[in-house]
Amino acid sequence: xxxxxxxxxxxxxxxxxxxxxxxxxxxxxxxxxxxxxxxxxxxxxxxxxxxxxxxxxxxxxxxxxxxxxxxxxxxxxxxxxxxxxxxxxxxxxxxxxxxxxxxxxxxxxxxxxxxxxxxxxxxxxxxxxxxxxxxxxxxxxxxxxxxxxxxxxxxxxxxxxxxxxxxxxxxxxxxxxxxxxxxxxxxxxxxxxxxxxxxxxxxxxxxxxxxxxxxxxxxxxxxxxxxxxxxxxxxxxxxxxxxxxxxxxxxxxxxxxxxxxxxxxxxxxxxxxxxxxxxxxxxxxxxxxxxxxxxxxxxxxxxxxxxxxxxxxxxxxxxxxxxxxxxxxxxxxxxxxxxxxxxxxxxxxxxxxxxxxxxxxxxxxxxxxxxxxxxxxxxxxxxxxxxxxxxxxxxxxxxxxxxxxxxxx
Amino acid sequence: xxxxxxxxxxxxxxxxxxxxxxxxxxxxxxxxxxxxxxxxxxxxxxxxxxxxxxxxxxxxxxxxxxxxxxxxxxxxxxxxxxxxxxxxxxxxxxxxxxxxxxxxxxxxxxxxxxxxxxxxxxxxxxxxxxxxxxxxxxxxxxxxxxxx
Amino acid sequence: xxxxxxxxxxxxxxxxxxxxxxxxxxxxxxxxxxxxxxxxxxxxxxxxxxxxxxxxxxxxxxxxxxxxxxxxxxxxxxxxxxxxxxxxxxxxxxxxxxxxxxxxxxxxxxxxxxxxxxxxxxxxxxxxxxxxxxxxxxxxxxxxxxxxxxxxxxxxxxxxxxxxxxxxxxxxxxxxxxxxxxxxxxxxxxxxxxxxxxxxxxxxxxxxxxxxxxxxxxxxxxxxxxxxxxxxxxxxxxxxxxxxxxxxxxxxxxxxxxxxxxxxxxxxxxxxxxxxxxxxxxxxxxxxxxxxxxxxxxxxxxxxxxxxxxxxxxxxxxxxxxxxxxxxxxxxxxxxxxxxxxxxxxxxxxxxxxxxxxxxxxxxxxxxxxxxxxx
Numbered sequence: 001x002x003x004x005x006x007x008x009x010x011x012x013x014x015x016x017x018x019x020x021x022x023x024x025x026x027x028x029x030x031x032x033x034x035x036x037x038x039x040x041x042x043x044x045x046x047x048x049x050x051x052x053x054x055x056x057x058x059x060x061x062x063x064x065x066x067x068x069x070x071x072x073x074x075x076x077x078x079x080x081x082x083x084x085x086x087x088x089x090x091x092x093x094x095x096x097x098x099x100x101x102x103x104x105x106x107x108x109x110x111x112x113x114x115x116x117x118x119x120x121x122x123x124x125x126x127x128x129x130x131x132x133x134x135x136x137x138x139x140x141x142x143x144x145x146x147x148x149x150x151x152x153x154x155x156x157x158x159x160x161x162x163x164x165x166x167x168x169x170x171x172x173x174x175x176x177x178x179x180x181x182x183x184x185x186x187x188x189x190x191x192x193x194x195x196x197x198x199x200x201x202x203x204x205x206x207x208x209x210x211x212x213x214x215x216x217x218x219x220x221x222x223x224x225x226x227x228x229x230x231x232x233x234x235x236x237x238x239x240x241x242x243x244x245x246x247x248x249x250x251x252x253x254x255x256x257x258x259x260x261x262x263x264x265x266x267x268x269x270x271x272x273x274x275x276x277x278x279x280x281x282x283x284x285x286x287x288x289x290x291x292x293x294x295x296x297x298x299x300x301x302x303x304x305x306x307x308x309x310x311x312x313x314x315x316x317x318x319x320x321x322x323x324x325x326x327x328x329x330x331x332x333x334x335x336x337x338x339x340x341x342x343x344x345x346x347x348x349x350x351x352x353x354x355x356x357x358x359x360x361x362x363x364x365x366x367x368x369x370x371x372x373x374x375x376x377x378x379x380x381x382x383x384x385x386x387x388x389x390x391x392x393x394x395x396x397x398x399x400x401x402x403x404x405x406x407x408x409x
Numbered sequence: 410x411x412x413x414x415x416x417x418x419x420x421x422x423x424x425x426x427x428x429x430x431x432x433x434x435x436x437x438x439x440x441x442x443x444x445x446x447x448x449x450x451x452x453x454x455x456x457x458x459x460x461x462x463x464x465x466x467x468x469x470x471x472x473x474x475x476x477x478x479x480x481x482x483x484x485x486x487x488x489x490x491x492x493x494x495x496x497x498x499x500x501x502x503x504x505x506x507x508x509x510x511x512x513x514x515x516x517x518x519x520x521x522x523x524x525x526x527x528x529x530x531x532x533x534x535x536x537x538x539x540x541x542x543x544x545x546x547x548x549x550x551x552x553x554x555x556x557x
Numbered sequence: 558x559x560x561x562x563x564x565x566x567x568x569x570x571x572x573x574x575x576x577x578x579x580x581x582x583x584x585x586x587x588x589x590x591x592x593x594x595x596x597x598x599x600x601x602x603x604x605x606x607x608x609x610x611x612x613x614x615x616x617x618x619x620x621x622x623x624x625x626x627x628x629x630x631x632x633x634x635x636x637x638x639x640x641x642x643x644x645x646x647x648x649x650x651x652x653x654x655x656x657x658x659x660x661x662x663x664x665x666x667x668x669x670x671x672x673x674x675x676x677x678x679x680x681x682x683x684x685x686x687x688x689x690x691x692x693x694x695x696x697x698x699x700x701x702x703x704x705x706x707x708x709x710x711x712x713x714x715x716x717x718x719x720x721x722x723x724x725x726x727x728x729x730x731x732x733x734x735x736x737x738x739x740x741x742x743x744x745x746x747x748x749x750x751x752x753x754x755x756x757x758x759x760x761x762x763x764x765x766x767x768x769x770x771x772x773x774x775x776x777x778x779x780x781x782x783x784x785x786x787x788x789x790x791x792x793x794x795x796x797x798x799x800x801x802x803x804x805x806x807x808x809x810x811x812x813x814x815x816x817x818x819x820x821x822x823x824x825x826x827x828x829x830x831x832x833x834x835x836x837x838x839x840x841x842x843x844x845x846x847x848x849x850x851x852x853x854x855x856x857x858x859x860x861x862x863x864x865x866x867x868x869x870x871x872x873x874x875x876x877x878x879x880x881x882x883x884x885x886x887x888x889x890x891x892x893x894x895x896x897x898x899x900x901x902x903x904x905x906x907x908x909x910x911x912x913x914x915x916x917x918x919x920x921x922x923x924x925x926x927x928x929x930x931x932x
Contacts, residue, residue: 194536202536230535232523316837320661326478333506336521382832389825392435393818395428400814442665446640450662 034058034067035075046143062092087125089134090116115214131172138162159205160186160196185262204230223254237344267339269297292347297338300354303361304331310368319371324364331360463553466494474510474528483507484544485517486553487528496546496555497530503537569601579604589625589789590816593809609810614793622819623687624792628785629820630680633827637673638774645725647770649763652727653841660838671831677719681856684712692911695904700795702891707788709888714780716856721773723854724766732842733851735761741857744864744877761844850929858925859918865928
């Protein structure tokens with residue numbers, strides 16, 4: 001409060017200026033901050049950028065006190081609460097945000113507090129852990145912005161960095177027995193690269209899998225449901241295959257066992273060489289099944305590659321290859337479709353897709369070979385042309401010789 | 410002029426005509442080459458005339474779509490209403506899979522990663538970022554023509 | 558048979574009474590295809606007989622075929638270019654499509670296209686070879702200054718014709734080659750702005766393409782035609798080699814057969830090159846992506862390397878001015894080197910200088926090629 005004493009003359013001066021400017025209502029608290037902003041000017045600047053200011057929420061709504069008082073003591077009297085303690089913050093916010101009637105005009109949900117209490121954050125807070133996230137850690141303290149404000153910490157693009165404020169802190173995570181760094185892992189995985197680097201809004205940020213207010217790691221049997229929100233086809237085939245039951249029984253995290261939950265590598269057929277060995281022996285029937293699927297896929301992929309190169313080669317000549325390009329796209333689609341099907345772990349279901357891809361590619365290759373063979377006839381034609389040309393030259397040489405002989409005579 | 414000399418002359422004359430005939434093949438060849446070069450290619454293959462004929466308009470029910478495979482990219486022709494059609498590319502903007510028409514939902518679905526587009530090509534859900542390219546379409550004498 | 562021959566003759570005399578066929582045929586000699594002058598007052602047959610029995614003029618004797626070869630190539634380019642223009646569309650949006658359509662959908666389109674390409678390449682090589690031969694043969698001395706300058710100008714105009722042709726397909730290679738080539742021309746103090754003015758600005762868009770097209774198919778060919786005419790005219794006046802040629806007993810008729818043989822083998826070479834070594838097609842030009850390794854065309858690689866090998870302090874227009882001074886020095890060489898008319902053995906300095914210049918040129922081309930690879 002020392003600082004307040006120092007600025008007191010300034011406060012009095014400002015107050016008198018304000019009184020001179022507004023003689024009609026000298027005591028009325030102008031603006032939402034009332035007199036609070038005179039001392040707490042930095043806070044006031046932050047607060048005025050937030051959403052609460054325009055909705056008539058004042059400092060006193062959360063902090064109590066008297067906004068009309070012109071002395072420091074007077075202002076900090078009358079139900080003044082000061083800065084709320086961390087563990088009181090959720091309940092404080094909930095005093096408005098859990099009120100259905102008050103939230104209705106804004107079309108805001110009112111169940112966040114209830115959700116929060118079920119989350120890992122909420123449960124640990126209830127046990128007295130001071131480190132876990134409360135409302136203000138993600139939404140800001142005074143500068144609480146709308147979710148669709150790009151400067152907001154909870155704007156979808158900013159969510160990974162907001163979560164990383166704690167979950168990217170290795171020292172803090174160590175306290176909870178976590179050796180990994182979820183944020184770094186996410187950023188290096190296929191989703192993180194798509195979201196952070198390539199700017200894809202379709203790629204998930206943290207809350208798409210974990211939820212926001214009710215943030216909790218998905219339970220053991222639920223990983224496929226979470227991933228299946230986007231990878232619906234893959235999930236369907238996974239559920240039809242034998243892994244679902246077996247993994248649940250063994251306590252394995254379904255999708256994450258092979259694909260890793262944060263550091264998800266781009267799916268590739270080469271994964272079949274590695275991931276199965278985590279559980280199955282190298283000479284087991286299961287590994288052989290994986291090898292079969294991989295062979296099917298790579299054979300088709302190679303055939304498409306070969307056809308693609310031929311199409312490119314023919315296009316450079318140039319031959320008309322647009323139709324072949326369209327058919328190769330078709331083949332690639334079939335090949336892509338075989339990826340989700342592989343999760344059913346049944347080669348006979350993968351086979352129709354890879355076989356179709358392969359047969360289209362083979363067809364295209366053979367047709368282009370036939371077209372390229374047409375170029376062979378160009379060379380035959382060139383031979384005939386040269387035969388004809390040399391014969392002409394012979395006639396000309398003969399005629400020339402005769403002309404030379406005549407000239408001599 | 411006696412006999413053998415005459416035949417020698419005749420043979421010589423024949424040879425000269427043979428040679429002339431042979432040499433005139435050059436002109437013939439050049440003429441054939443020139444004329445075949447001048448023969449204009451069929452209308453579909455003329456530059457700047459990339460029009461796709463997408464079948465009859467009346468046989469396409471309202472709310473139905475038709476996949477047309479021709480040229481470099483397959484195209485979906487959707488009859489939006491009684492008189493209106495739209496044409497969008499049928500190649501997913503995510504990983505270039507060829508899309509499928511979902512009759513029940515009236516959307517275009519990707520079989521690979523479950524991306525979904527509406528009938529004008531906007532992304533509804535799934536991994537694709539960009540909407541499907543749309544092509545101008547018109548109806549000429551009950552035939553749908555798409556300009557790709 | 559005799560009656561038909563007589564009939565033909567009578568038709569010729571009928572026509573001859575109405576048209577001066579000899580004068581028309583003398584056009585052949587104007588462009589060196591007939592290395593003799595026809596007496597236009599006499600009827601065609603008579604004038605031809607007279608000309609064909611004449612001894613050969615010195616400038617038409619073997620191995621003086623580079624000039625005539627270049628003109629034949631010019632004719633081949635004119636005919637194939639005219640055929641291509643039946644299909645080509647000179648707008649940025651349609652150019653690439655029309656060129657691929659020529660090569661793909663038109664019967665013999667690839668052949669015509671590739672013959673055009675190879676004839677252009679051979680023309681430039683032959684024009685360059687002609688300059689080199691003139692230099693080492695000392696054929697730029699007294700009274701032959703104009704021939705030398707015309708050879709230089711013909712080569713320069715032909716390179717411009719080639720340059721404008723490279724952009725027309727609007728493919729990635731042609732587009733970026735042109736961009737890099739304009740980097741060189743823009744450095745030249747007066748030529749650069751004039752060229753930029755003529756083609757309609759420093760960028761490359763549809764308007765510039767149309768202007769390149771008009772330059773390529775009308776303006777520059779006409780200039781080339783005039784230069785060829787002047788060249789042959791001057792060659793007829795002064796002859797090519799120094800000193801009086803010994804009288805030849807070989808008649809013109811024989812030379813005409815030689816010429817026909819040359820034409821036949823030239824066409825054979827062009828068709829063979831077109832079929833066995835076709836220039837592969839590149840993708841359509843994308844003004845927003847520069848493909849790696851795009852360079853100026855080969856005849857500008859030397860100037861390009863020269864421009865880049867100055868110390869960085871020298872401003873670009875000074876480098877361009879130096880290039881222009883070099884060009885002017887070569888163009889006016891006959892006035893600078895007064896001993897040029899003599900035999901090679903009698904002017905060792907000039908021969909040595911020529912060899913050094915050629916080697917330097919080769920090194921500059923090599924350097925210009927590797928300028929891009931090293932970046």
